[in-house]
Each structure stands twice: as structure tokens, then as C-alpha cells.
Amino acid sequence: MKQELIRNFSIIAHIDHGKSTLADRLLEETGTLSAREKADQFLDKMELERERGITIKAQAVRLKYHADDGKDYILNLIDTPGHVDFSYEVSRSLKACEGALLVVDASQGVEAQTLANVYMAIDQNLEVFPVINKIDLPAADPQRVKEEIEEIIGLDASDAVEASAKEGIGIHEILEHIVQKVPPPKGDPDAPLKALIFDSWYDSYQGVITLVRIIDGRLKKGDKILLMANKKNYEVTQVGVFSPHPVAIGSLSAGEVGFVIASIKVVQDAKVGDTITHPDRPTATPLPGFQVVKPMVFSGLYPIDTGEYDLLRDALEKLRLNDSSFSFEPENSLALGFGFRCGFLGLLHMEIIQERLEREFGVDLITTAPTVVYHVTTVKGEMLKVESANMLPEVQYIEKMEEPFILASIHVPNEYVGAVLALCEEKRGTQREIKYLTASRVMVVYELPLNEIVLDFYDRLKTLTRGYASLDYEPLDYRKSDLVRLNILVNGEPVDALSLIVHRDKAYYRGKDLVSKMKEFIPRQQFEVALQAAIGGKVVARETVKALRKDVTAKCYGGDISRKRKLLEKQKEGKKRMKQVGNVELPQEAFMAILKVK
Numbered sequence: 001m002k003q004e005l006i007r008n009f010s011i012i013a014h015i016d017h018g019k020s021t022l023a024d025r026l027l028e029e030t031g032t033l034s035a036r037e038k039a040d041q042f043l044d045k046m047e048l049e050r051e052r053g054i055t056i057k058a059q060a061v062r063l064k065y066h067a068d069d070g071k072d073y074i075l076n077l078i079d080t081p082g083h084v085d086f087s088y089e090v091s092r093s094l095k096a097c098e099g100a101l102l103v104v105d106a107s108q109g110v111e112a113q114t115l116a117n118v119y120m121a122i123d124q125n126l127e128v129f130p131v132i133n134k135i136d137l138p139a140a141d142p143q144r145v146k147e148e149i150e151e152i153i154g155l156d157a158s159d160a161v162e163a164s165a166k167e168g169i170g171i172h173e174i175l176e177h178i179v180q181k182v183p184p185p186k187g188d189p190d191a192p193l194k195a196l197i198f199d200s201w202y203d204s205y206q207g208v209i210t211l212v213r214i215i216d217g218r219l220k221k222g223d224k225i226l227l228m229a230n231k232k233n234y235e236v237t238q239v240g241v242f243s244p245h246p247v248a249i250g251s252l253s254a255g256e257v258g259f260v261i262a263s264i265k266v267v268q269d270a271k272v273g274d275t276i277t278h279p280d281r282p283t284a285t286p287l288p289g290f291q292v293v294k295p296m297v298f299s300g301l302y303p304i305d306t307g308e309y310d311l312l313r314d315a316l317e318k319l320r321l322n323d324s325s326f327s328f329e330p331e332n333s334l335a336l337g338f339g340f341r342c343g344f345l346g347l348l349h350m351e352i353i354q355e356r357l358e359r360e361f362g363v364d365l366i367t368t369a370p371t372v373v374y375h376v377t378t379v380k381g382e383m384l385k386v387e388s389a390n391m392l393p394e395v396q397y398i399e400k401m402e403e404p405f406i407l408a409s410i411h412v413p414n415e416y417v418g419a420v421l422a423l424c425e426e427k428r429g430t431q432r433e434i435k436y437l438t439a440s441r442v443m444v445v446y447e448l449p450l451n452e453i454v455l456d457f458y459d460r461l462k463t464l465t466r467g468y469a470s471l472d473y474e475p476l477d478y479r480k481s482d483l484v485r486l487n488i489l490v491n492g493e494p495v496d497a498l499s500l501i502v503h504r505d506k507a508y509y510r511g512k513d514l515v516s517k518m519k520e521f522i523p524r525q526q527f528e529v530a531l532q533a534a535i536g537g538k539v540v541a542r543e544t545v546k547a548l549r550k551d552v553t554a555k556c557y558g559g560d561i562s563r564k565r566k567l568l569e570k571q572k573e574g575k576k577r578m579k580q581v582g583n584v585e586l587p588q589e590a591f592m593a594i595l596k597v598k
């Protein structure tokens with residue numbers, strides 16, 4: 001394949017601005033989809049299937065395009081995840097491209113998530129050109145959106161394509177722009193092999209499938225390959241492309257994008273960002289920027305029914321087969337028994353995994369409140385990475401504690417700025433910048449402790465701004481902080497799974513709010529339940545859940561056992577997501593009550 005006839009590009013868009021719909025149109029317009037497949041959104045169908053753990057994936061689709069200049073081009077459309085939790089994957093996918101389409105909703109304008117990815121693309125010297133989508137909407141204002149793109153991003157939007165992915169307007173023009181504006185790949189097909197892995201997943205028949213961009217050299221079936229970060233050798237059993245279904249091809253060479261199968265057993269061995277080369281003629285240096293992504297947010301996952309522990313472990317192992325950024329290890333809780341402490345890239349990642357465990361594997365879970373990783377230096381000078389309040393040493397052994405900070409960019413219409421500033425201040429933020437992007441839109445930049453973000457920041461932001469604010473963040477650094485352990489006692493007994501690490505200034509109010517929230521969630525029991533919040537040994541708040549007036553089993557006179565059992569059985573159905581802690585029944589909501597606390 002001649003390099004002048006290849007174009008590698010991706011689509012950058014804020015969620016719901018129309019990326020999937022446009023991708024579908026491009027497939028349709030280039031005849032990549034057969035008539036039969038046109039009916040349903042192809043890429044979205046893939047997304048759903050991927051979500052369900054089915055292994056067909058069209059992360060890189062090859063389109064054939066006969067352009068107005070009479071030549072036949074190969075266009076590789078490389079999909080990127082749209083969420084801030086996955087920004088490392090996004091950065092690697094962009095490395096596989098020379099250009100990007102920036103899709104902006106003509107009625108919504110530029111949003112924070114769009115920005116993060118656009119800046120990443122510009123930093124990597126990609127040719128970025130705007131597409132104003134949804135011009136069919138009555139509220140569309142393409143002129144205003146073009147001005148925003150120029151003012152906010154600094155991209156020339158004078159010849160931005162005005163399109164409607166839904167109605168099929170502007171699609172031909174977009175394809176022509178791709179051919180004319182995206183530079184063809186460079187790279188030497190005769191140099192030693194250098195290929196970038198930008199995605200990998202596990203398939204139960206084929207093993208690990210990797211998506212690669214060949215930077216230099218050639219790769220074919222039967223080649224011996226070396227994964228440079230991994231330092232392991234494999235033999236290639238197949239190379240191919242998705243168009244959109246997988247097709248085996250003879251070889252891939254410099255500038256091309258495709259998949260490689262090489263009897264790799266686990267995704268952890270084919271990490272995104274790793275470089276593939278030939279062991280007998282290796283490239284001098286691996287591609288820069290390889291990172292092992294680390295979980296940022298942790299929570300405890302416990303089966304409600306202790307008999308489901310093995311089921312949960314098997315499910316976690318299966319999920320990890322496909323997701324090298326997710327981690328888990330066994331954890332014990334006095335209150336919840338045996339479970340796992342799991343690490344996630346962010347809150348969305350956490351929600352996806354929890355949902356899959358329940359939906360696909362049928363495990364009923366109790367999850368504990370999410371937490372970040374604290375750096376704790378002991379008086380002996382040891383540095384501990386503390387992922388849960390229970391790992392925290394006693395105060396007298398602690399020299400100092402540090403917590404992770406992030407840099408948050410919030411985009412918001414004018415009228416909500418006051419509310420957003422108040423929220424950021426309340427969350428212990430430090431203001432960096434307030435910038436008027438246009439007369440009506442403001443960008444607010446704050447340094448914030450991640451621990452405040454993982455609780456309820458995003459939900460509150462959305463509520464305060466009636467859904468109009470968008471948030472994007474990146475990790476900054478660790479900072480010294482005055483943190484304490486807040487314990488929750490149920491009938492006098494501390495419940496380890498409910499302990500939290502909080503800032504000292506917040507501890508008292510958090511404790512007070514937390515027990516009063518928990519009170520709402522805990523059903524009345526046969527006896528009174530006392531809920532207390534304590535810092536160190538000192539109780540700072542107390543609430544009481546009053547006892548039920550009547551014992552439901554009382555009318556059985558203690559005599560008719562079978563009837564009594566039936567009654568209890570009936571009660572049981574109503575408390576599926578309950579966990580017995582000591583002699584008290586606690587519902588899932590009680591464990592997550594902290595997320596509901598202001």
C-alpha cells in the first residue's frame with residue numbers, strides 16, 4: 001500500500017455530539033457496511049457488545065474511499081474512548097493518527113471534554129479540523145460555534161464542514177477534507193520494525209488481539225516478535241484489518257493500521273503503548289510515552305451472600321482478562337467478611353465494573369465508598385500507600401500524610417459561575433483561573449483534592465448547573481494534608497467497612513451528616529440501633545433508629561415453626577441488598593451514604 005494513499009484519523013467529540021452517528025455515516029458512504037448492516041448503528045452496536053464483554057471490536061476500521069481526485073484511498077478510522085478516566089488510551093490512539101476530526105454539536109458548542117482531547121491531539125501535532133454537526137436542529141447556531149472554536153481552541157474554523165450526521169448532510173465533504181487535510185503517514189518500510197500497540201483485548205478463541213500502528217518496517221504472519229516493555233517473544237499467527245469485520249491480510253507495513261494475533265495469553269502482556277519489534281533485527285529505541293496505568297480510585301467489593309465469594313473471584317478474574325487497568329486483591333472486613341479491594345482508573349470505570357459484575361455474572365454486591373490512595377509517612381520514615389481507612393496506622397505512628405490533587409477544568413454558562421466557585425471552595429479547592437471564553441461561557445480552573453471529587457462532586461456540579469457544566473481533570477501531585485480517620489459505630493461497635501479518611505476541618509460535619517443520612521437508609525429493626533461517628537476515640541455525633549413497635553413473628557406464638565420460617569423468608573426477599581453486621585441489618589445504601597452527604 002502506497003503511503004500517499006493512506007489516511008489515519010480519529011474523531012474527537014464531547015459525549016452525545018454525534019461521534020458514533022458520524023462514524024456510521026462514513027462507513028455507509030464508503031460502502032464499508034453492506035445494505036443489510038446499515039439498519040442499525042454499527043459502531044454503537046459494537047460498543048454495546050464490547051460493554052457486554054463480547055470480543056468483536058471495531059476500534060480501527062479500514063474504509064476504502066474513491067476520492068474526487070480519482071484516486072482510491074485507504075482511510076483508517078481509529079476510535080478513541082470519550083471519557084476522562086481513559087485519557088492514556090486516548091493519547092495512544094491519537095499517536096496512531098496523523099489527523100483528527102473535531103465534532104462539535106451546533107446547538108451545544110465547545111465542552112470541556114472536547115477540549116482535553118483536542119489539546120492532546122494538537123500537542124501531538126495532529127492536523128485537527130472542525131466539523132459542526134447537527135445543523136438540522138432548530139437551535140443550531142453554526143456561526144456562533146465556529147467563533148467559539150476559534151476563540152476557545154484557537155483553531156481556524158473558517159472552512160469547518162457544516163454537517164448533519166443524522167440527515168447525511170456534509171458527509172462527502174468530510175471525506176474530502178480527510179483526504180486533503182490529513183497528511184499521509186511517513187515511516188520507512190525497510191527500517192527495523194517499530195509498531196505501536198494502541199489497544200488490546202482478550203478473545204476466548206484467539207487469545208489476545210492487539211491493534212497496532214506500524215511506524216516503521218513490516219509485519220507478517222509467522223514473524224517472531226518482541227514486545228519491548230514486556231520483554232517477551234511471540235510468534236505472529238495472524239495479521240489483518242477490520243473493514244469492519246476482521247479480514248486476514250498478508251502483511252502490514254509502515255503507515256498502516258491493523259490487528260495482530262500472536263498467541264499472547266493475557267492482556268497484561270500486551271499493554272497499550274508497548275512497542276513491537278523483531279528480536280533478530282530490533283529497532284534501536286522503543287516508542288516514547290509508554291506508561292503502566294495505575295488505578296486512582298479504590299473500593300471494597302463484598303458478596304452479600306458469603307457463599308458467592310468464589311463466584312465473585314471468578315468474575316473479577318474474567319473481567320481482568322480484558323482490562324489490564326483494573327486491579328483486585330482479597331480483603332477482609334470484620335463487618336463484611338471476605339471480599340476484594342479493587343482499583344479503578346476513575347469513578348466511571350468503577351461503575352462499569354460494578355455493573356458488569358451484577359448484570360453479567362449475577363453477583364449481588366455490597367460496595368464500600370470509593371477512596372483515593374494516600375501517602376502516609378510513618379515516624380520510622382517508611383512511606384505507605386494507603387487505599388482504605390483500615391490500612392491507616394494509629395495516629396502516634398504517623399509522621400505525615402499526603403493526598404492526591406487534581407487540576408479540574410469546568411466549563412459553565414455565565415449564570416452558574418457563582419455556584420461553581422462556591423462548590424469548589426467548599427471542596428477545599430484553590431482557584432487557578434477564571435476565563436471568559438465567550439460572552440456567555442466561562443472556564444473555571446481549580447486545584448482540588450481528588451478525595452473530594454470521588455465523593456459527590458460531579459453529581460453536585462450537575463445539579464447546581466442544571467446539567468450545563470462539564471468537567472475534565474488531570475492528576476497534579478501529592479500534597480501534605482491534615483487527615484483523620486472517621487469511624488462509624490453501630491450499636492457501639494466500630495464498622496470497619498464504614499470508616500473513612502477525611503480532612504480534619506470536614507470531619508465533624510461529615511460525621512454528623514453521615515450518621516443522619518444513614519439513619520434514613522437503615523430500616524427499623526426489632527431493637528434500637530445507635531449510630532455514632534467518632535474521630536479517634538471521641539464520639540462527635542449520634543443518631544438513633546427506633547425499634548419496631550411489633551415483632552413480626554410475635555403473632556406466631558413461637559409455636560408454629562414452619563409459619564415463622566415462611567414469614568422470615570418473605571422478609572428476606574425485601575432485603576436482598578442487606579448485610580448483617582453484628583446483629584444489625586445494613587442495606588447497601590448505608591455503605592454508600594457518604595456519597596449523599598454534602
Ligand code: GDP
Binds near residue numbers: 015017019020134163
Ligand atoms: P456520541 O456520544 O458522540 O457517539 O453521539 P451519538 O452518535 O451517539 O449521538 C448522540 C445523539 O445525537 C443520538 O441521539 C443521535 O441520534 C443524535 N445525533 C447525532 N448526529 C445528529 C445530527 O446530525 N442531528 C441530530 N438532530 N441529531 C444527531
Ligand code: MG
Binds near residue numbers: 019
Ligand atoms: Mg458514541
